[in-house]
Amino acid sequence: xxxxxxxxxxxxxxxxxxxxxxxxxxxxxxxxxxxxxxxxxxxxxxxxxxxxxxxxxxxxxxxxxxxxxxxxxxxxxxxxxxxxxxxxxxxxxxxxxxxxxxxxxxxxxxxxxxxxxxxxxxxxxxxxxxxxxxxxxxxxxxxxxxxxxxxxxxxxxxxxxxxxxxxxxxxxxxxxxxxxxxxxxxxxxxxxxxxxxxxxxxxxxxxxxxxxxxxxxxxxxxxxxxxxxxxxxxxxxxxxxxxxxxxxxxxxxxxxxxxxxxxxxxxxxxxxxxxxxxxxxxx
Numbered sequence: 001x002x003x004x005x006x007x008x009x010x011x012x013x014x015x016x017x018x019x020x021x022x023x024x025x026x027x028x029x030x031x032x033x034x035x036x037x038x039x040x041x042x043x044x045x046x047x048x049x050x051x052x053x054x055x056x057x058x059x060x061x062x063x064x065x066x067x068x069x070x071x072x073x074x075x076x077x078x079x080x081x082x083x084x085x086x087x088x089x090x091x092x093x094x095x096x097x098x099x100x101x102x103x104x105x106x107x108x109x110x111x112x113x114x115x116x117x118x119x120x121x122x123x124x125x126x127x128x129x130x131x132x133x134x135x136x137x138x139x140x141x142x143x144x145x146x147x148x149x150x151x152x153x154x155x156x157x158x159x160x161x162x163x164x165x166x167x168x169x170x171x172x173x174x175x176x177x178x179x180x181x182x183x184x185x186x187x188x189x190x191x192x193x194x195x196x197x198x199x200x201x202x203x204x205x206x207x208x209x210x211x212x213x214x215x216x217x218x219x220x221x222x223x224x225x226x227x228x229x230x231x232x233x234x235x236x237x238x239x240x241x242x243x244x245x246x247x248x249x250x251x252x253x254x255x256x257x258x259x260x261x262x263x264x265x266x267x268x269x270x271x272x273x274x275x276x277x278x279x280x281x282x283x
């Protein structure tokens with residue numbers, strides 16, 4: 001081997017070693033973030049790790065290349081369980097937020113129930129989410145679909161004394177729980193305006209559908225077989241991390257808590273699948 005060939009060989013070997021070292025550092029950074037958020041996506045990881053990645057001279061494309069090479073890309077899974085019973089005798093309200101421009105926190109709360117159990121140990125999560133900040137402001141896990149669980153979630157949301165309830169819109173599907181006399185009585189007691197979806201299109205309650213997906217796909221709150229008491233603890237911890245740590249695309253990569261503490265930024269919207277339909281898709 002000539003002197004020139006030897007120099008080229010060792011330079012190439014050195015570059016390869018440096019690349020491997022950087023890749024290992026990136027993998028370590030990603031694994032550290034995924035201790036709390038096991039399935040957080042690549043875009044949010046890149047935002048959260050921008051400073052250390054910059055120090056390593058790792059750009060977006062190289063970062064995703066490292067994720068792909070190390071099988072660290074997350075493939076979202078879709079699952080859907082019907083929890084809404086809209087065939088009942090109670091009054092149903094019109095959709096008040098189809099053309100509504102949300103500009104600040106505690107202007108619109110979105111309520112929903114999602115299935116997080118299994119046939120052996122069924123569980124249902126009632127959520128109250130602020131539509132502007134995507135902060136979960138109230139929740140409760142129960143082993144049934146009774147109205148009481150939804151009422152508990154709503155009462156937890158009421159504990160925030162900063163909220164002007166009389167200017168608030170409560171948006172939900174047309175499920176029995178939200179149309180029931182007990183639930184409507186509690187909304188009426190606080191002079192809260194009631195809004196409901198008009199059909200079964202999930203895009204009419206897009207905020208709720210998106211938050212449900214995040215909790216299930218990224219935090220695995222419905223993955224394991226466990227009793228309701230333990231599942232409540234898992235959900236509580238997951239929601240705390242979601243509110244305090246996870247950056248949200250529609251919040252300009254602020255966490256829900258950070259977005260909830262200000263009202264200057266304009267909330268982003270996602271496009272609906274059917275642009276001809278006039279539906280609420282602010283998520």
